[in-house]
């Protein structure tokens with residue numbers, strides 16, 4: 001099993017989008033059984049809340065449902081639980097290390113580190129641009145899956 005945790009600030013916009021896009025991607029390739037995929041927040045601001053309507057609406061265009069997902073906060077224990085712990089932007093990475101401690105086993109990445117053009121994913125909570133978020137997240141998820149399948 002390859003265990004992946006996507007992380008952002010609130011766990012209502014970007015990281016659940018990445019979680020469900022990646023789940024859909026591996027499902028379409030018949031690889032779901034190989035993976036455990038989840039998402040979490042660095043802040044407790046949105047804990048217990050459902051996915052943001054902007055993310056829901058965007059994923060609905062691709063027939064991807066996020067029903068049942070509620071925001072949860074990242075914990076120190078997640079470091080042992082997952083193989084890849086993937087933030088959306090540099091500020092996430094700093095906060096993830098603050099919560100989990102030093103990245104001793106090199107499990108912490110930024111999603112677009114897996115693209116040909118490494119960069120941060122802007123927060124649609126502030127930009128309102130969920131189309132751009134989706135494009136960036138799709139690009140990162142494709143790169144991540146290719147990387148994992150090469151590594152296997």
Ligand code: 4NP
Pocket residue numbers: 008009010011012013014015045046123124125
């Ligand atoms: P996310 O977006 O990190 O992509 O889930 C945000 C959601 C909520 C807040 C900030 C960003 N907030 O400040 O509550």
